[in-house]
Amino acid sequence: MDANNRPTRRRFLSTAGAALSAPLAAAGAYAATGPEAVGVSPDEHRTRLEDVNAIRALYRDYARRVNHGASDGAIDANVHRLSAGGFGEDDAIALSPDGQTAAGVFHCVVHSRTPIETDCTLVDMARAQGEGYVERSQPSVIEAEFIKEDGAWKIRSVTRRPA
Amino acid sequence: MQQNPAYPQEQMHRIAYTQLTVGEIDEKLAAAADGPSSVSVLSDVLAGRTLRIVTDNGPTLGYRFDDGRRLELSENDGPAAGVGYGALTLDHVTLFSHMVPGAQRGYNVIVDEDTGLATVFEVWFSGFVDNREVQREVYFGYVESGGEPPPEARHSRTNRVEGKGFYWRQDTGVETLEFYPSTFYSNFVELTRFGGELGFCGPSDYVKINDDLYVYSRTECEFSGTMTLYVMDVNRVEQVGVRLGFDAADALEYYVFRGSGEWLGQIAQFEAFGDVAGAAPPSDEKGARRVYRPMRNDWTMTEAEVRAVTDASVFPGPSAMAGNKSPVSGFLADRALTLRFDNGKAVEYRFDDIQTLRWRWEGESAWREQRYESWESAPGVIMFGHLLAGEPDHDCLKVVADFDHGLATAIHGTIGTPYIANEAAAETWFGVVETDASTPPRYRRHAFTDELVGRALTWNYSPGLTSMHLYTTPHSLSWIIFGQDGAGGMEWSGPASYVKIRDDLYLAYWLEEACNGTLGTILVNMRTMHDCGIGYSCGRNGLRLSAIGAHARHAGRFDVARFYRDRA
Structure with a gap:
């Protein structure tokens, strides 16, 4: 690996068009978005693309x-x-x-329904019609860590923060 | 116009309707085999015809109408059986009703002769723990016309009736006021059958035929279980309908009717503009509907349990019902006064600070200290409330005192009614404010009013908690819960009372009788569109006195107060 194809955060950002969080950048990770970006063989690159696709599918399944x-x-x-x-x-x-591991950053909108914690007729009735909560929508960032075990990707951890 | 009312021994929510058995219902339905009765002349528009009605996700009904009273029915191309029916028409729409021979079910069918579209209400008994409660499923379809392809259009559920209100007079002489402030509930005031004192609510269906014609149904769930269904022309204010169920004496009511009435007004809808959708059933299960059944929530207590209550929560911390309450007032702090009421009661007060008072009945020597809260709703008008510790029925007082005019009105709350031991009751006391610095009026008093009657006000208590009050009669109040999309939803009602404090300032209370026993009291300021108020209840967690505070919007007004005024 020479200086021209060594993965760097700058190179990743320029190729992936993504803004990684600080923890993700600190991990020295890189994204398999093109051979020129990661300096790997075509076979390795294909494997990495398959990994990224599998992780993306895993996240979609999680969502x-x-x-x-x-x-x-x-x-x-x-x-x-x-x-x-x-x-x-x-x-x-x-x-x-x-x-063998990966980190993902996914932007999303989290829609939450917080039950109204009051014992009163109005809330009883709202619950009886399937409601009785405060609904909020918050732009958020899901940060997930993934691990490959026995050839299959699994979610190791998920954290959420406001966008 | 309204006949003289016949007041019942008990209002609807107090009647102990018989839990009819399946066998008893079988026996009583035998009379339905001849079809519904009718005061009006039945239509023979169907006589001699055959109809095949195909419904989406429902039955195919084959009919041969022998004459104006007998038909033969074949369900899903099964064997035909004869039964009595009754039909009435409203313009180009025919409604006919019949039971299925040998079964506790039947059909109410609405056919639009112009479009060939049909709506079918299948109805049945013994489908709920309360066998007498009519169940229903609504199917949309069309009348098959030999060789013609099925129409694509269908009647459909709608919110286009929401917000309307009508006075109806059936050919039976029965008069009602009916309000549709919800997309799946409605409110009805029985002017003749129950004297028009209170409004009641039932789960309802609203189906659009066209811009003038709609199908409406309601079932008196948690009461008699009777269904009333009609096609109404909202433009001409005419109806044809059917009523099916068992009355308070358990007698079968099965008749079709024709009626006409008056449009009472239109209150606001709160869905987004362009949203005309009706309320979808809560599930695909046959007969599914949203029904509020408060008496099945196991909240009632015994007299012994109520007597044993010692815990009291008095104006605790933040509450969803008071998220928009006004600031606590300091107006009363350090004041001394007497409230003298016309019923002979007089209460002496020393307000030690903004949340602590001492009180005693006039003539007593010992003071009793209580926690209180107060709000200044209008300049010089203070609402405050507190428990009356030591009194026999977990008593409370909720007072509105007008210091500018020397007038006071109190709602005296007690726990326990002849029906439910932990249900609140209320009395209204009119009187005056006596202080060292003022002389109160001798004759002038606050007074009961019907100025709020017919109005609808929305109340936003806190995020996610908004309801609408509909002041249906001078003695009752209905509350409607909004759905997330702004559509009116679940609805219930209770006895209420309204007192005018000043122009645009009203004291209202409502009793959640046979519901959860709460006495709600609010001071409604129509200028600020804000209230302050106090909830009072007794449950297994003890006695509770809590603040209410919400922002209001005026949703409109029905022209109904005239129906409740006594006439010579």
Whole structure:
């Protein structure tokens, strides 16, 4: 690897068109967006593209599960829906040099429904019609870490912060 | 115009309707085999015809109408069976109703002869724990016309009736005021059957035929379970309909009717412009509808449990019902005064600070200290409330005192009614404010008013918690919950009372009787479109006195006060 094809944050940003968070950049990660960007062989590059696609699919599946009621530490039970935060132009997936871990940054809008915690007739009635909550939509960033185990990508952690 | 009312022994929410068994309903429905009765002459528009009505996701109904009273029905091309029916027409729409022989179900069918479209209400009994409650499923379809392709259009659920109100007089002599402030509930005042004192609510359907004609149904769930369904022409204010159910004496009511009335007004809708959608059923389950059933929430207590209540929550911290409350007033702090009421009660007060008062009945020597809150709704008009510790019924007072005019009105709340031990009751006391610095009027008093009657006001208590009050009669109030899309949704009602304090300033209370037992009291300022108020209730968590505060919008007014005034 020479200086011209060594992955750098500057190179990644220029090729991926993405703004990575500081933790992601600090990890020294890079994205498989083109052979010239990562300095790997075509086979390795294809593998990395497949990894990125698998991670992207994993994230979509995660979002789909959240939209069907799943919850975890980052997405609390009050969140009922994630929707796209744009066209994905600010999203990024960066693989570690050994290709066994990855970090992803996904922009989205988190729609939450916080139950109104009051014991009164109006809230009872609102609940009876499937409501009784305060609905908020907040542009957010999902930061996820991924790990490859037995050839399959899994989500290791998810955190959420306001965009 | 309204006949003299016949007041019932009990109002609808107090009637202990019989839990009819399936067998009892079978017996009572035997009379329905001949079809519905009718005061008006039944239509023979269908006599001699055959109709095949195809519905989406529902039955195909084959009819042969022998004459104006008998038909043969074949469901889904099954064997035909004869039964009585009754039909009435409204312009180009025919409504006919019949039961299915040998079953606790039937059909109310609406056919638009101009378009060939049909709406079918399948109705049945014994589909809920309360067997007498009429269940229904609504199917949209068309009348098959030999060889012609099916029409693409359908009747559909709509919000275009939302906000309307009508006076109706049936050919039976029954008069009602009916309000449709919701997309799946409605409110009805029985002027003749129940004397027009209170309004009641029931889950409802609204179906659009065209811009003039709509189908409406309601079921008196949690009461008699009776269904009233009609096609109405909102432009000409005419209706044809059917009523099916069992009355308070458990007698079968099954008749078709014709009626006409008066348009009472239109209140606002709060959906986005362009949104004309109706309320979808809550699920695909047959008969699914949203029904508020407050008496099934296990909130009632025994007299012994109520007597044992010692915990009291008095103006606790922030509450969703007071997210928009006014600042607590310091007006009363350090004041001494007496409220003297016309019923002989007199209360002496020492307000030690903005949240602590001492009170005693006139003539007593010992003071009782209570926590209170107060708000200055209009200049010189203070609302405050507190418990009356030591009184026998967990009593409270909610007072509106007009210091500029020396007048006071109090709502005396107590816990316990002849029906439910932890249900609140209320009395209104009129009187005066006595202080060392002023002489109160001798004759002048606040007074009950009907100036609010017919009005609708929305109340936003806090984010996500908005309702609308509809002041339906001088003695009742209905509240409607909005959906996220702004459409009117679940609705219920209770007895209420209205007192005029000043121009554009009204004291209102409502009792959530047979609901959750709360006594709500608000001082409505129509100039600031803000209220202040106090909720009072007794539950298993103890006695509760809490603030209410919301921002209002005026949603309009129905012209109904005239229906409640006594006539010579």
